[in-house]
Amino acid sequence: MSTQTQTSTPSRPQQADDEIDLLALFGTLWDAKALIIGITFVFAVFGVAYALLATPIYRANAIVQVEEKSPGLPGMSDITEMFGGESAAVTEIELIKSRTVLGAAVDKLHLDIVIEPNYFPVFGAAISRHFSGLDGEVAEPAMGMSSFAWGGEKLSVSEFNVPNAFFGEEHTLISTGNGHYALYNPDKDLILEGVAGERSEAPGYSLFVNTLNANDGTKFSIVRKRRLSAIIDLQENLGASERGKDSGIIALSLEDDAPSHAEDVLNVISQNYLRQNVERQSAEASKSLDFLRDQLPTIKRDLEDAERKFNDYQVKVGSVNITAEAEALLEQVVELETSIAELQLQKAELDRKYTRDHPTYQAWREQMAELSKRKDELNQRIKNLPETQQELLGLKRDLEVGTEIYTQLLNNIQELDIVRAGTVGNVRIVDDAAVNVEEPVKPKKALIAVVATLLGGFLSVALVLVRAALNRGVTNPDDIEAIGLPVYTSVPLSDEQRKLDGLGRRRSALRKKQKNQHPHDLLAQKNPTDIAIESLRNLRTSLHFAMLEADNNIMMISGPSPNVGKSFISGNLAAVVAQAGQKVLLIDMDLRKGYLHKMFGEEPEGGVSDVLAKRVSVTDAIRPTRVGELSFMSRGTIPPNPSELLMSKGLTELLDEVKGQFDLVIVDTPPIMAVTDAAIVGRQCGVTMLVARFGLNPVKELEVTKQRFEQNGIAVKGVVLNAIERRASGYGYGYGYGYGYYHYEYKSDGSK
Structure with missing residues (x-):
């Protein structure tokens, strides 16, 4: 007599392998559309935020021309012939970027002294940039945080000498009001104090502050770089290229977050190069x-x-x-x-x-x-x-x-x-340095937003595909039946049960104070028309015939691993059987982490462990419930030796006493892969059922679970596939699923 009562999944038309893979891929992405949209949205938000908050970078441009030198005076070509000449643009570019030319710019503009105001993290620099006060005006500190720069601050230094060990190290200059300041070394030790417009000295240090305009307490970071390091940095930032082959037109560019500073540096470089060229021609x-x-x-x-x-x-x-x-x-x-x-x-x-x-x-x-x-x-x-x-x-x-x-x-x-x-040289400055302050070259706001969004979409899709590749949990009952375990029913994932789980957590504190409450966390009582309960009614019918062949009326429900929902199946199956008029006893034999008592609003004490320890009688341990003829026995006080307690004669005596009092005894046990309790209890049960979770338990794990039970002389009757989700990528109710009743929702008035 077959115990399988569910209809077979209708076969799909045979399709090419590549088409099946494409459909499965699309289905996997469709199932995770919320995750993909969420990650993409987060990346888009961060991209837009970065584009808006990032410091704009401006580019200064200048043009110089390398041309053939003309004679100094008419009739003097014989004298000047050996002094003039034409230089290749490539050679001139290297001369422009030479240490001689750039070093003069570093010395003149003090580019080896790097000054940066202390901005509030993340968005402080953006706030400072948008300050539109008058010249010399400084923004008021936000929320009294005067150590940060909020806009209008200015510090210019023409001399800053440090010991050799502190080249490249960050020093801190703090404004103390009225142009006065205090300088601290990287170890936060006070080095010297001074006032703008006067040279200050300390052992190994000298500092000349030209201008200081800031609130009292505002901090500035000041770094003295080695001259060669400053020249190398300038060489890397300076762009020089010839416009057109052999045109002799060289375009110079320099990027900086301060437009005026970029113009000044590029103009000085151009002038230094021109002067060097003239000196070279007249040498x-x-x-x-x-x-x-x-x-x-x-x-x-x-x-x-x-x-x-x-x-x-x-x-x-x-x-x-x-x-x-x-x-x-x-x-x-x-x-x-x-x-x-x-x-x-x-x-x-x-x-x-x-x-x-x-x-x-x-x-x-x-x-x-x-x-x-x-x-x-x-x-x-x-x-x-x-x-x-x-x-x-x-x-x-x-x-x-x-x-x-x-x-x-x-x-x-x-x-x-x-x-x-x-002598005028063979080089002339065609265009002085100029900056388009209305259009910074960086960041490209639209491009950054688009790239961030695309990156978020790509990473989210990759995450979904990798997770799907790593997740080997069973999603098709056929895979379970292929290893010799019949699937008695498939229980859809219940949205109502999710709500009850959240509600139960919020009421946990209240239940400690109020002992007798309705079993609001039992889905079969709260919403008996839920599709998950309908599938358990199908299981009830299948078990009716399975129990006829069993040695006794005791059914054990276990699972391969935690979090498969075996307690949910045990509690609600007992409820639907009791609602059919049978007298049912539900026993929680997970002496370690059993929580069936929470479904009925009870305390765990006075249960199985206490009966086995002879502290409570079987009659006193059995508690009535508000669900038909359903009775319940909690796990009891958590013992220090659960396995040894279950191996005692007390377990046999307990089961022998209750199996004659009830039509069906359902025993909820711990997962077999975690502890051996299920193997001990299963020897005294007429039927053993496993609960596997959709997408969680691999088929190999179920096969190992079956082998472990068989090694202990226990035959597994079948499997309940729990928590089936709606998926477009494969097996799942609502998509290519053969059970028509999953598409219906029964109302209390009998309508569908």
Whole structure:
């Protein structure tokens, strides 16, 4: 005779595996839609809050152009050719970000001193930013918390020196009113006190505060960074890129939370780069100018010596006229000596620029050899002149050559001075730094809100899928029957029972004071038309036939693990059987944590453990209830040795006495996987039923539970699948479920 009375689940059309997986995936997500929506909403709220409270970041932009350098003055291209040139944009970008250029900006703007007001956590900075007072006005502290900055505070420092061990460490400066302040080290020790506009010193410290405008007690964080660290930070924050390939246009950018500060820093960097470029372009002219100025005193002294010797000779020999032939030779010699002197001046420049094997250097040597050869020829012709003419010609030659060289040297110095002064470099600033204060570049509020919402949705979906993958709890009765355990009924999860559980917790204190109360926590009494109770009525019918084959009228209800709802099944099953006119006794044999007494508004004392310990008689332990012919026996006082107490003869005597007094005895026991009490009690029971919870107990756990009972000689009659939930992802009442009565709700007037 079959004990299975529920109809079979109608088979679904055979579908492809991938389609089944997609339906199951969608169903899993649909079942957890509340969780997904909740997590997504929380992320969206946090995203919007961050977008609104985050400090806005502004970007300053400037443009410089690298171009070919033009000559300083018309007609001077020969002189300036070696001083001008074109620099690649990539090279110029590296120069812009060099320590030389950025270091000057760090020194000028004191970027190695970092100052931050102490804002109220989370939203204090946002409140401070929205303060719109007059210049120099400071916001009143909110709720008297003057240690925080609420808007309008200003602190500028031009000098802050600390010991080497405290570089990069956070110091605290506290305003003490009227421009006075106190400085504390990272250990909160007072270092020095001072006033704005005056330099203050302490051992290892020096501080010059230019401006301090804050409420009395307002705190500021002040950090002195190493100069190199400040330069490196500036290098990382400074953006430089060429607009268009080989365009020579370099775009500079710098981001900061203070627009004016970003503009100042970028302008100083641009000016430093421009000045460095000009100095680099005029470096050659400066070096040549220095060389010529070094030669000038020597040449002047030689000229003066030549003039003195010429005058002395004329005085010595009297006035002597140079013949026409000697005059012609003199002009040639002077011209030749002047050319040779100019070549000798060029030699130092050539030695600095070229090697001796360079073609330019070789050309110079050839030119010098040619001039020297001509000079030797002229000297030979001079030797043919009379001795007086030779001497006079030599002195005259030295004087005129010295004069020509000296005059040419002065001209070159003036020309190089003009070139250096007129050098503008091959770089110009096209656009000074500017910031669009109406549109900060960060945070992108709309983007952050969208990304946060999408992230919340993604994480919630991932959480649901991971949880579903890790949850191996049984959801289909067919899986249980596959291991040889018939499913007698499936009990839907009752919303009404959830309410009763919450109500019972709130009344727990009241029940301690009032002993006799209606069993408001018993669903079969509170709402007998609940769909969960209807399923227990189906179980009642099935058990009627199962008990006919049993050795006695005692039925044990157990489970594999805690929280499966076996006490709920035991109590309400006993109630529905009693409502059918049978005399039922419900015994709570969970001597450790039994709570059936709470369903009936009773105290646990005077129950099973007290009967087994011979402190109370069986008759006194049996308590009537307000539910038909249902009687109840509580667990009793919690004993120190529950298992040993159940193994005593008292248990057999108890069960033998009550089974003749009642039509059905239902025994609620602890889970078998937790303790052995169920194995002890089960040997004396005619029927053993297991309660498994939907989505909680894996099939493997039920199989192990069955094996454990069989090892103790107890045959499990069947399983009650409890707390079935509405699910779109699989087995569950209301979705693809074959039990039609789950779709109905019976009213007290008989309508459906």
